[in-house]
Amino acid sequence: MGELTQLAEAAEAWRADGVAAALATVVAVRGSAYRREGAKMLLGPGQRMHGTLSGGCLEPELLVAAEEVLASGRGRTLEYDLSEETMWGLGIGCGGQVRVQVAPLDPALPEVWRRVESQGEAWAVVTPLEGRGAVLVGPGEEGPAQGALADEAWTRAAEAAGRARLAGVRPGIEALPQGDVFVDVMAPPPLLCLFGAGHDAVPVAALAQRTGFRVRVIDPRPAYATAERFPGAEVVVADVRTDPATADLAPAGSFAVVMHHHLERDTAALERLASGRSRYVGALGPRSRTERMLADLEGRGVDTAYLRRVLASPVGLDIGAEGAEAIAVAVVAELLALRAGRAGGRLATADGTIHAR
Numbered sequence: 001m002g003e004l005t006q007l008a009e010a011a012e013a014w015r016a017d018g019v020a021a022a023l024a025t026v027v028a029v030r031g032s033a034y035r036r037e038g039a040k041m042l043l044g045p046g047q048r049m050h051g052t053l054s055g056g057c058l059e060p061e062l063l064v065a066a067e068e069v070l071a072s073g074r075g076r077t078l079e080y081d082l083s084e085e086t087m088w089g090l091g092i093g094c095g096g097q098v099r100v101q102v103a104p105l106d107p108a109l110p111e112v113w114r115r116v117e118s119q120g121e122a123w124a125v126v127t128p129l130e131g132r133g134a135v136l137v138g139p140g141e142e143g144p145a146q147g148a149l150a151d152e153a154w155t156r157a158a159e160a161a162g163r164a165r166l167a168g169v170r171p172g173i174e175a176l177p178q179g180d181v182f183v184d185v186m187a188p189p190p191l192l193c194l195f196g197a198g199h200d201a202v203p204v205a206a207l208a209q210r211t212g213f214r215v216r217v218i219d220p221r222p223a224y225a226t227a228e229r230f231p232g233a234e235v236v237v238a239d240v241r242t243d244p245a246t247a248d249l250a251p252a253g254s255f256a257v258v259m260h261h262h263l264e265r266d267t268a269a270l271e272r273l274a275s276g277r278s279r280y281v282g283a284l285g286p287r288s289r290t291e292r293m294l295a296d297l298e299g300r301g302v303d304t305a306y307l308r309r310v311l312a313s314p315v316g317l318d319i320g321a322e323g324a325e326a327i328a329v330a331v332v333a334e335l336l337a338l339r340a341g342r343a344g345g346r347l348a349t350a351d352g353t354i355h356a357r
Contacts, residue, residue: 002117002189002212003051008110010042010050019044021105022066026053027129027173027182031096033082038171038184042105045070053100057082065102075103077129101182103127106134108146113186117214120188122169124162128154129173129180137162154178189214190339193250193278195240195269196260197224200284203328204257205230211332218249218269219260240268252277255335257315259284267293276306280338282315282331290314317344 014021025040026033034054041051041059043066049059058080065078082096106125115121126135128149135158138144145162148155158181161174165183174181192208194201197219205215209232219225220239227235240246241264249272250256256278258269266283270293273281283290290313294304316330317337337344 002209002214004113004186005117007040007042007051008113011105011110014042014044014048015107019048020070022069022102023105023109024053024062024066024100024102025127025182025184026098027077027101027171028099029096030098031082033096033098038186040184043102053098058098058100062100062102069102070104073104074132075101075127075130077101101127101129103134106136106147108136109134112136116186116188120191120214122166122185122187124166125184125186126158126162126174126181127184129182131179135159135162137166139166149178149181151178190279191216191251191254192335193218193254193256195219195256195258195266196262196284197221197229197235198259198261200324200327201259202229203325204259204331205233207328207332208335209233211336213255213332213335216249218246220265240265240272247272247275250278254278255280255282255338257282257284257331259315261285263289263293267296270294270304270307270311271297271302274302274304274307280312280335281307281310282312282334284315284327285313287313 011021022043023040024043026035026037029036039053041049041053043049043063045067047063052059065076069075077099079099082098109125112123116123121139124137131150133147133149135145135147135149135155137159145159149158154176157176157178161176161181161183165172165185169185169187171183171185174183189212192213193216194205195218197217201217205217208215215233216236217225217230217233218236218238218240220237222237225235225237236249238246256273258266260266294307297304312334316327317333319330321327321330334344
């Protein structure tokens with residue numbers, strides 16, 4: 001279950017309990033900060049919170065702002081300097097500045113959050129930095145739009161800003177004639193396809209979901225490929241050796257890890273992935289085993305040029321992992337580094353900033 005779905009569940013539970021919710025969203029960051037633009041959390045009366053925007057330093061102030069926002073019905077934007085000298089003497093010392101928008105939660109948002117993660121749809125939500133209302137813009141050039149701001153002109157301008165940002169899949173502040181708005185672009189989480197449902201695939205699937213991936217598990221064994229073993233994941237009972245439909249299970253832009261622990265199935269999975277649509281292919285096991293599979297494919301006339309260019313074998317970062325859980329950390333860490341365009345080395349020895357600019 002991804003972060004947006006968790007937020008949706010929390011919001012729905014609060015609503016069922018009759019608890020009003022405010023949404024706090026990071027709208028701008030300069031320098032170092034705990035989270036980046038688009039990060040969000042729920043705040044409510046009685047110091048209720050779900051999620052986090054900092055290591056705990058901003059939340060007390062945000063709770064106060066949330067009570068004021070819920071009482072007035074109007075959103076507001078707060079600015080924080082995270083330097084040691086100015087952040088209430090707490091010695092945080094991050095050295096960055098962050099702007100956080102706090103507004104009453106639009107009741108339509110939880111369903112949008114679910115659609116982003118469950119249906120793979122990209123949505124943009126446009127809210128004024130100061131004021132009421134929200135405009136929700138769905139995928140496509142003529143996708144659905146709902147909601148309103150203070151007047152029709154501002155609503156139309158907000159919808160246009162949402163569509164423009166949605167095309168570029170980037171959140172940010174837009175200066176409109178009627179007032180500044182924040183366009184929160186929520187892209188679908190990337191898909192991770194696990195070819196194999198063995199015991200070591202379970203922690204990979206769980207950790208990948210917790211860090212922002214949708215997960216699809218493919219395995220022909222009904223006793224292994226079950227929703228109970230892989231909660232929140234899409235489970236497909238199919239044999240890559242015989243089922244032609246498995247060729248479409250790893251679509252363009254997806255990530256794939258081959259881990260059947262079965263030489264013929266792993267070889268067949270690599271053959272399915274040789275078309276080059278997946279962004280990343282990893283193979284569990286020693287490099288010599290993977291080379292044996294590639295040689296087998298080439299002997300049968302399969303073009304392995306793409307696999308030889310991108311295949312990660314052995315899969316995962318070099319952290320000395322032993323055991324299923326530690327190996328899962330190594331595998332998912334490599335996926336996160338690739339998704340972020342980073343090398344995956346130690347931050348202590350890396351050049352540049354923690355977050356890509």
